[in-house]
Amino acid sequence: MTVxxxxxxxxxxxxxYRGLAFAEAVTWTILxxxxxxxxxxGVEWAVLVGxxxxxxxxxxxxxxxxxVGVNQRWNLGRIAFAVLTAIVPYATVPFEAWxxxxxxxxxxxxxxxxxxxxxxxxxxxxLRWFLARPILLTVVAVVGIATVFSALxxxxxxxxx
Numbered sequence: 001m002t003v004x005x006x007x008x009x010x011x012x013x014x015x016x017y018r019g020l021a022f023a024e025a026v027t028w029t030i031l032x033x034x035x036x037x038x039x040x041x042g043v044e045w046a047v048l049v050g051x052x053x054x055x056x057x058x059x060x061x062x063x064x065x066x067x068v069g070v071n072q073r074w075n076l077g078r079i080a081f082a083v084l085t086a087i088v089p090y091a092t093v094p095f096e097a098w099x100x101x102x103x104x105x106x107x108x109x110x111x112x113x114x115x116x117x118x119x120x121x122x123x124x125x126x127l128r129w130f131l132a133r134p135i136l137l138t139v140v141a142v143v144g145i146a147t148v149f150s151a152l153x154x155x156x157x158x159x160x161x
Contacts, residue, residue, distance in 0.1 A: 023061070025090045031054040056146075056149050060145055071109055071110055078104070082099075113128065
């Protein structure tokens, strides 16, 4: 049996979630500005660039909402709502503030099993396994997000009418 010593990280669940919630709001500004440039000034490439930046951060925020939500033992509804806040411009910021006020982002990463009945579930075992390997978790997250992002680029924007 291999024993993995967890690596200490300054990135707490709160810090990760707050950073990506803020980044999601910033990329909304980039996307809205790009749309104004496209439709008011004819700068066609602005939406491609702004939309790409926003899309990648949107997916990263969604991943972080699920990761942090599982770590913090949020119910499925709260996790889903956290992800859905990225769809509404700037909604991630007030939702993150509410989470902080309610204490839903307090605590560290759960690297070890505790007394909670769900700690033996496969989701929580997988969470602890990946959290004990933060470099691997980061690589898997970035590759996964990039793969989904690339697939969405190939599919293209929704067709209206």
